[in-house]
Amino acid sequence: MNLIDAIGCEHTPIAPGETPRIVSLVPSLTELLCELGLARSVVGRTGFCIHPQETVAAIPKVGGTKDVNIDKIRRLAPTHLLVNIDENEKPAVEALAQFIPHVIVTHPMTPRDNLALYRLLGAIFRVEQRAQQLCDAFEHEYAALAAAPRGRPQTMLYCIWKDPWMTVSRDTYIASMMAEIGWQCWQAPDAARYPKFAWSDALVESIDGVLLSSEPYRFTQAHADALERQIGKPVQLVDGEMMSWYGSRAIDGLRYLRILATG
Structure with missing residues (x-):
């Protein structure tokens, strides 16, 4: 198989018996x-990490x-370097590439992109x-999620920051995770992938609930309770690692989605 990373760079497996020295700048990849x-x-x-x-x-x-230092x-x-x-x-990354022979760039956008990620690093x-084995475990959890009961489709506002309030766009791994259980991510007018937003009556009217x-x-x-009183819509805390970490944690993330889907 061709070992191609997220920016189209082709990699080769390490030599048999070689011990690589890896620096990982991504918690989920570590x-x-x-x-x-x-x-x-x-x-x-x-x-x-x-x-x-x-x-x-x-x-x-x-x-x-x-x-980074x-x-x-x-x-x-x-x-x-990962x-x-x-x-x-x-x-x-460009500065590090001047002296690190192999720079592997990743960019999973959907849960199933993890399968290619496992295979890429496994082969390199x-x-x-x-x-x-990770691929098999992922497929098992993915099938279980697909078979799990779930509620009606909803539009949810996923919040990642406060002061200023920030959310995620639909072009993110988090939004793809939400979509697996029928939750459409509220889309801000701002085209940024992680846009700022302001609360308004129109925004609140357009969503079914909020995920913090x-x-x-x-x-x-305490944040969830206060916001729920403010907007009059359901507000729920979610585990950010389960929703946004790809890699091996994505397997647990699929299991976590089943819990969210069944309420």
Whole structure:
């Protein structure tokens, strides 16, 4: 198979017996690498790479997803860099590409894109069997989700930030996750993928409910209760990791969607 990443760059598998040195700048990809049995090959990660907790605690931090320490990464002498189009800054990735031989760019847009992601990393790092096991687990959960009962289709406003209020567009992984259970993501007039918005009577009238994510803004039940009183529509807290993290956590995310779908 051709090993093509999200920007069309072709990759080759590591040499037999080679031990790669991987820096991951994406929390969900760091977790996926660990699930693929590659934790010992991960030599750098961001401070937001928190799963699996005990495993990543031993991996050096190299900054955040958008403010990486390029000099520290250089000293780690990585052979591979894992990044994501949405989560990492292009200038930083270009600077890192000057001395990291292999830069793998990812951009899952729908839940089923995870299958290609598993296979891509599995083939590059020669852990195809474990990658196939993840594919099988994903397909099992996806079939269970498709067979699960669900309520009527609804238009939901998914909030990721407050002061200013921000949401997601329909052209996002989160919106695709919502669509799996018949929830259409409310679309702001702003064409941005993560637009700001202001509450109005017209907005409230156009939605069936609100979802407050646990990340990146840490919404709480107090926020949900106050907003529900304000707008008079159902407001629900949702697990942001389950809704937005691709990689191996997407398997748990499908199971989480079943819970949301059945209320």
